[in-house]
Amino acid sequence: GIEITSEPEATRGKVQFSVGRLKELFVINFHILNKGPNCIHFTYYTALHRIRCFTLIDERRVTRACPLFLCPGERTDYRLNHYGHFPATMYFEFCPDLPGSKPFCIVREMEAAARTQLGVELGPVAPYRPYQVVTYKPVSNVIVEGVPPESSVVQHLKMTVKLGDYKYPPYLKELAKQRLEDSNYLSPTARQKLAAVKSLLNCPLKMKNYAHRFHLLLHLEEIQMEVDIRKYDLHDQTMTQDQGNKKLLVLRVPGVAENRPSVLRGDCLRVSRSEDKVQPITVYTGYVHKVELDSVKLGFAKRMFNRQLESNPEQHAAIQRIVAGSSKPAPYIVFGPPGTGKTITLVEAMNQVFSLAEPSANILACAPSNSACDLLCERLMVHMDPLRLFRLYASSRDPRTVPKHLLKHCNWDESQDGFVFPDKEILMKYKVIVTTMVTAGRLVSGGIPHGHFSHVFVDEGGQAMEPECIIAVAGLLHPERGQLVLAGDPQQLGPILRSPLALEYGLGLSLLERLMRTNPLYHKSSDSGHFDSRFVSKLLRNYRCIFVSHPAILKIPNELFYENELQVFADQWEREAYCNWEFLPKKGFPVIFHGVMGKDEREANSPSFFNVSEIEVLVDYLTKLMQTQGKKGIPKLAAKDIGIIAPYRKQAEKIQKALKSVSALNRWNDVKELKVGSVEEFQGQERKIIMISAVRSSSSYVKMDQDFNIGFLSNEKRFNVAITRAKSLLIVVGNPVILNKDPTWENLCPQPVNLPPLHC
Numbered sequence: 001g002i003e004i005t006s007e008p009e010a011t012r013g014k015v016q017f018s019v020g021r022l023k024e025l026f027v028i029n030f031h032i033l034n035k036g037p038n039c040i041h042f043t044y045y046t047a048l049h050r051i052r053c054f055t056l057i058d059e060r061r062v063t064r065a066c067p068l069f070l071c072p073g074e075r076t077d078y079r080l081n082h083y084g085h086f087p088a089t090m091y092f093e094f095c096p097d098l099p100g101s102k103p104f105c106i107v108r109e110m111e112a113a114a115r116t117q118l119g120v121e122l123g124p125v126a127p128y129r130p131y132q133v134v135t136y137k138p139v140s141n142v143i144v145e146g147v148p149p150e151s152s153v154v155q156h157l158k159m160t161v162k163l164g165d166y167k168y169p170p171y172l173k174e175l176a177k178q179r180l181e182d183s184n185y186l187s188p189t190a191r192q193k194l195a196a197v198k199s200l201l202n203c204p205l206k207m208k209n210y211a212h213r214f215h216l217l218l219h220l221e222e223i224q225m226e227v228d229i230r231k232y233d234l235h236d237q238t239m240t241q242d243q244g245n246k247k248l249l250v251l252r253v254p255g256v257a258e259n260r261p262s263v264l265r266g267d268c269l270r271v272s273r274s275e276d277k278v279q280p281i282t283v284y285t286g287y288v289h290k291v292e293l294d295s296v297k298l299g300f301a302k303r304m305f306n307r308q309l310e311s312n313p314e315q316h317a318a319i320q321r322i323v324a325g326s327s328k329p330a331p332y333i334v335f336g337p338p339g340t341g342k343t344i345t346l347v348e349a350m351n352q353v354f355s356l357a358e359p360s361a362n363i364l365a366c367a368p369s370n371s372a373c374d375l376l377c378e379r380l381m382v383h384m385d386p387l388r389l390f391r392l393y394a395s396s397r398d399p400r401t402v403p404k405h406l407l408k409h410c411n412w413d414e415s416q417d418g419f420v421f422p423d424k425e426i427l428m429k430y431k432v433i434v435t436t437m438v439t440a441g442r443l444v445s446g447g448i449p450h451g452h453f454s455h456v457f458v459d460e461g462g463q464a465m466e467p468e469c470i471i472a473v474a475g476l477l478h479p480e481r482g483q484l485v486l487a488g489d490p491q492q493l494g495p496i497l498r499s500p501l502a503l504e505y506g507l508g509l510s511l512l513e514r515l516m517r518t519n520p521l522y523h524k525s526s527d528s529g530h531f532d533s534r535f536v537s538k539l540l541r542n543y544r545c546i547f548v549s550h551p552a553i554l555k556i557p558n559e560l561f562y563e564n565e566l567q568v569f570a571d572q573w574e575r576e577a578y579c580n581w582e583f584l585p586k587k588g589f590p591v592i593f594h595g596v597m598g599k600d601e602r603e604a605n606s607p608s609f610f611n612v613s614e615i616e617v618l619v620d621y622l623t624k625l626m627q628t629q630g631k632k633g634i635p636k637l638a639a640k641d642i643g644i645i646a647p648y649r650k651q652a653e654k655i656q657k658a659l660k661s662v663s664a665l666n667r668w669n670d671v672k673e674l675k676v677g678s679v680e681e682f683q684g685q686e687r688k689i690i691m692i693s694a695v696r697s698s699s700s701y702v703k704m705d706q707d708f709n710i711g712f713l714s715n716e717k718r719f720n721v722a723i724t725r726a727k728s729l730l731i732v733v734g735n736p737v738i739l740n741k742d743p744t745w746e747n748l749c750p751q752p753v754n755l756p757p758l759h760c
Contacts, residue, residue: 001036001072002094004106014109026112030078032092034070042068042076043103044093055081069097080110087111087597118619119612121661122654124603147247147299148287149265149395150416157421160447161475168219172197176223176501201505205514214467217507224499232261236274239298248289248297254605257293258649264396265291265418269298291398315345318537322349322485323356326534330521331484333512335462336539337562338724342487343375343684345539346457349485351383353455354431363432364453366440366472368464368495372684374403376459377434381409384432392427392435392442393419424448437464437472444475451478455485460684461512462488465495469511486512491561493683493717540565556747561720577635577688578729583624590729593749594621595736600698608650609701614693614733615651615658618644621691621731623664639674643687645722651695652676679718682725690726694734699741713742723748 004010007029008017017026034040044064047056057079062068068076080090088110095103171190178186180198200213234253242248251271256263263269267288272281286298318334321327334345346365353361365380367373370393377391391410393402397419399412413420424447427433433443437458456477458469473484490513497503509517516522521535531538558564578590585592598613622642629637646652655676659665668674675687682690696713723730732748739749 001034001038002040002106003033003035004092004108005031005033006108007031010108013107014111016111018112025081028080028110030080030090030092030108031075032070032078033075034072037072039072039097040070041095041097042070042092043095044091045078046091047080048089048091048107057081064093067095116616118616118658118662122610122612122615122658124601126604128602129605130607143270144282144284144301144304146268146284146286146301149289149299149418156423157427157442157446158423159445161445163445166215166219168223169193172216172219173223176220176499179501205506205518214470214507217502217505218467220502220505221497221499221507224497224502228498229261239271242297245289245297248299249286250295250297251286252295254294255608256291256296257653258606258608260607260649263288263291263296265289265398266396269296271298271300312341312539312541314537314539314541315341315348317533318345318539319349319352321533321537322483323352325483327521328483329480330535331486331511331515333515333522333536334485334487334539335489335512335516335536337489337557338492338721339686340539340541342489342539343379343459345537346459346485346487347376347379347383350380350432350455350457354384354388361431361454362428362452363455363457364440364443364472364476365432365434365457365459366437367459367684368437368468369460369680370397370401370436371681372460373434373436374406375684377406377409378403380432380434388431390427390430390433392421392433392439394436394439394442395419395421421446428452437468440472440476448476450475451482453477453482455483457485457487458512459487461486462490462510463493463495463680463683464510465497465507466509466511466514467507468495486515488512490516491717492721493680496680538565557720557724560716560744560747574688574727576728580633581729582628582632583621592621592729592731593736594731594733596697596733597735597737598695598697600696600701602650606650609648609695610650610654611693611695611697612654614695615655617733618655618691618693618731619658619662619665622659623662625689626665626668637688639668639670639672641688642674642691643682643685643689643725644674644676644691644693645679645682645725646676646693646695647678647718648695649678651693652678655693679721683721686725686727688726688728689731690722690729691731692722692733694732694739696738697735699738713739713745716744719744 006015008015015028017028032042042062044067045056045058045062060068060076070076090108090110091105092107093103093105095101171187171193174186174190175194175197180194180201182191182194186194197216200209200216203209203213205213232253232255234251237251239249239251242250251269253261253263255261265288269286269288271284271286282304284300284304286300288296289299290297314336318332322332326332334342336342350363350365353363365373365376367376373391377389380389386409389409391406393410393412395418399407399419402410402412411419411422421442424443427443427446428448435443453476456472458464458472461469469486477484488510490510494510494513495508497508499507502508506514516536521532524531576590578584579588581590583592584590594617596611596613596617598611600609600611602609625637625642628634644652644655646655659671659674659676665671675681723732734749736749739745
């Protein structure tokens with residue numbers, strides 16, 4: 001008989017209201033009416049939430065010790081002042097005035113939506129609809145080959161070493177599906193092979209089983225990738241003719257800009273007509289000629305063609321040892337925390353090898369990602385004759401993502417409008433070739449002689465799978481005379497894998513980390529407590545991180561990851577540049593944690609998440625930075641001095657959209673140089689100011705992040721990389737309730753209890 005109404009009105013037990021800005025006060029009135037035939041004791045009320053972002057106004061001061069007696073038809077009113085975008089649940093408790101009656105409760109959920117104009121612009125473009133996963137039976141279809149992009153066909157580097165076609169055996173897919181457990185679903189062949197597969201995965205890594213083990217692990221990863229890609233199958237789509245090139249068909253692929261799915265130039269997509277139902281059906285192979293924001297341009301066969309379609313003792317010693325080749329034939333390892341100069345050490349070592357050993361030295365410089373390779377190339381160009389240096393890109397690389405000053409020192413062919421592999425004779429004239437590990441395989445298949453490279457340098461080696469790292473070595477570096485140098489940080493991000501089986505059995509362990517864990521050459525001496533400098537150098541002097549000026553914060557990465565060995569060497573002026581910024585909650589402490597109770601959202605077919613409330617806070621800080629630059633001792637800023645890290649591609653996309661739409665920020669003429677990206681894209685890089693958007697505001701999605709190895713939570717390495725990119729100022733925006741649940745993040749994130757609303 002109790003009726004609770006509210007202003008604004010509740011729908012299905014939820015009071016929803018809109019506020020124009022994040023710190024706005026909103027008033028909710030609750031009316032409690034006894035409509036039943038009996039008297040009721042109103043005994044208790046509270047708001048069920050850890051953060052007190054509201055004030056309850058109750059003139060009668062109801063408690064369990066002093067309840068309010070409501071006769072039939074009587075009503076009482078309550079007012080609640082609510083701040084910001086903090087959801088909460090109101091709990092009202094009653095007990096009938098009858099013998100033996102038990103108390104009961106009624107709840108009302110409250111949810112504020114901060115709908116600023118920017119928030120409206122960044123909201124979902126369409127309701128989120130996940131892809132429909134369809135199970136396919138293998139059938140014999142008619143395959144019609146399409147037309148590949150020209151630049152992937154016209155190559156001067158001829159294929160002289162024929163690579164085999166290594167398809168996984170069908171039984172392995174059965175075993176992977178059953179997680180290597182015996183099952184009635186296994187075929188006799190799969191059950192027979194199970195023991196041998198498990199034995200190979202569980203035995204120690206030795207030279208005898210090296211190739212077989214990694215062969216198996218790569219097949220497991222390939223199987224999982226095949227399973228994952230099928231989640232992005234599209235159905236009943238209409239392709240349209242490209243207006244710029246009538247020979248191509250355009251297919252809309254939501255999420256392709258976020259690499260969900262990952263589609264590169266030269267990849268092929270298979271298409272069949274929706275109306276074809278009778279087996280076998282005709283399958284058309286379309287090759288990707290161009291990837292755009294939310295679509296791909298495909299080349300199909302003409303027949304049956306559908307027209308709609310950077311000086312310290314450790315660094316000095318490392319360079320000396322590398323030039324002298326003290327570790328041969330073993331690899332030399334350079335490792336250390338963020339900002340200790342691993343990349344700069346490698347660049348200087350390459351420069352000295354080139355200067356002292358030339359003309360006999362030929363250097364291959366590699367990294368797992370294109371951005372890391374571009375950084376290597378840019379730093380090498382400062383020291384070397386650019387005409388002796390060559391940046392080799394894969395034909396699938398989008399030229400729009402390549403720094404313009406590198407285009408004239410790489411394999412870009414204007415006439416072909418693409419990246420073309422030169423003849424091997426031309427490539428062998430360059431003294432230093434920079435490329436990703438995977439693209440280095442093209443040098444082998446293109447006939448570059450075994451042992452041509454005297455040195456192979458691998459930067460960010462902790463980020464690559466071991467077989468990926470081996471691509472840059474096998475067939476290129478002489479096993480005895482050659483020098484392999486690995487640089488990285490095993491406490492930062494490792495390889496990104498999809499297969500839980502491949503991850504469980506060691507494919508996620510990089511060559512650098514495996515050597516440091518298992519090989520005595522790279523262990524600390526039990527007598528001296530130091531590493532053998534003939535084989536390994538640990539860099540300890542930090543030249544970047546703002547944490548070095550504040551021992552209380554330095555304590556976090558130093559204790560968690562670096563055995564308290566990290567030393568302070570950052571430039572004092574730079575690290576204290578923002579210590580007196582007027583918007584710091586604590587002067588002299590250039591770190592801000594800004595608590596936001598936002599909302600996880602998705603849109604259309606994109607599985608990626610975004611959080612509009614966090615974007616609005618980031619834009620607010622960017623505006624304040626722009627308005628205060630050059631005033632009261634605050635240095636002038638360029639957009640390239642700022643980086644924004646977000647764990648989800650859709651959040652990065654929405655932030656970039658916000659940067660374009662906020663007119664105040666457009667006074668930065670170089671706003672396009674403000675980098676927004678994932679942690680992986682910032683590894684090995686630094687900015688004066690780093691902002692981090694954690695995005696996640698719902699605990700229900702945290703388990704999904706763990707399963708798919710995304711987001712910040714439960715990933716110490718991703719946390720370590722993110723918070724150590726800043727030189728002068730770090731701003732973290734996130735939900736303190738969610739982040740405090742993680743044992744690593746709770747070292748940085750303040751406890752939300754008894755903190756003022758919104759700004760923690």
